[in-house]
Amino acid sequence: MKKKVAVLLGGNSTERKISIASGYAILQSLIRSGINAYPFDTRDFPIMQLKQQQFNIAYIALHGKGGEDGSIQGILEYLNIPYTGSGIMASSISLDKKKTKLLWKSVGLPVLPDIYIEKKDLLKNSDAFLIKKSDKLEYPLLVKPNNQGSSIGITLVYFKDQLKNAIEIAFNYSNNILVEKFVKGKEYTVSILGEEILPSIQIITKNNFYDYSSKYELSSTKYLCPSGLNLKQEKKLKKIVKKAWSTLGCNGCGRIDVILDNNNKFWLLEINTIPGMTHRSLLPISANTIGISFDELVLKILNKTIILNS
Template sequence: MKKKVAVLLGGNSTERQISLASGNAVLQSLIRSGINAYAFDPRDFPIMHLKTQGFHIAYIALHGKGGEDGSIQGVLEYLNIPYTGSGIMASSIALDKKRTKLLWKSAGLPVLPDIYIQKEDFLKNFYSILTKKIFKLEYPLVVKPNSQGSSIGITLVHSENQLKNAIEIAFNYSNDILVEKFIKGTEYTISILDKEILPSIQIIAKNNFYDYSAKYQLSSTKYLCPSGLNLQQEQTLKKIAQHAWNALGCNGCGRIDVILDKNNNFWLLEINTIPGMTNRSLLPMSANAIGISFDELVLKILNKTIIPII
């Protein structure tokens, strides 16, 4: 009997539409490869139905909360259903930007200075936080929700009169946020597939800011693969990415975003443990650069499922 694969897509997060695009692309790929695969949207069907409907494996194409934060991974382990991607703890930490940065910093990896703000503290005493902490970072700054993907809720702030509004926007998506030093430089992303570091990609975004619209809407965003890094820079970036990946205990596939400053230093920005698989996604682009087709990539990810310990 062919194993029945559930492609988990959609969900309830703010990244639902991106997840639907990723999940449907994965589903069609699996079907082309002769896999007995079906779409399963946790928004419309209780996840516990996976067992009663006879699914053997889950391919997770859910982005953001409810899919990338360890919660769905925990349910799948309870159901004894193998799944793609990282496990419970690594998923939970990776979606939490502050905790990710704390682990990276403790491992000696390069992270940008930031201020962590919880909503209750902001509501109580905004001006105290502003004067005592944020001023020390100097403008420009990036304000971002702590637990959100796809650059949703992120604002680039050039002056004090823009700051409060940017913070309020970020709090619409998370109860804790980061105000981070903005470094002007060249942005790169580097993908990991199992234990293999794929070629880096240079991201060229309008206004030098790779926000949600630059990722999914603007045709002006350009991607270079090969990225233009020299051999030494590429090797340095690969070592940093591997160390960052291992520090969080990640598995399967993922993507790490970095920026290269004017002094030729790389800075880690964030990690994505369930990379997009849309027609604009960077993991498939990087895999294709070394001859791995989209269908081959999907099968490689499927074959690296986490085996539940129950």
């Protein structure tokens, strides 16, 4: 019997718009490849309907909360429907920036110093206390929600008097936030496909860092693949990425962002377990440089799930 594939897209997260773009690109690709695939917007339809509608497999194109945090994975496990990407635990940890960094740090991987602030800290302490707490780090600082993707809610802070506002913005998106040392350097992203580490991409943006507008709004952002790293650096970066990926127990495909500082040291920034999948997304760009077309990539991700569950 021909498998019936549900492409899960949309949802309720702040990344809904991006998820819809990824989801429909995947859907059209699957249909081109002769797969019996249908869109399924988790905002508009109860996920329990997947079983009633006799779907055999779920292709997850949901970004952020409700897609990458382990919750949808938990429901699919309960329904006994195989799905693409990482499992419950790896997804849940990966969307939590602080937990991810703690695990990476525990195995000796390079992560930037940070301060973790919970919403309850705000109730117990004054703004002055939180600002003083952040003084342990050198400015400039990045203030970011702990469990958001697509650089949503992130502010780059150069001076102490900007910190209060940045903290308030981040708390609009998450109950916990990270205040992290900002390092100026070259930004790279490395995609993973199964066991394979794909070629790195250098991200060149006119903004101070690879923020939301650099990702989705500015046409001036450039992606270099090959990235310009020499063989030794590329090898070192692959080794770091492989260890970072396996430490979190991730599966399927994903992307890890890093920065190379002016002292030639790599720092891990964050991980994305359900990367964007439009034609201008970074995972397809990287796969394309080693001869994997968009349609082949989409099928490879699907087939890994079928093989794992056969």
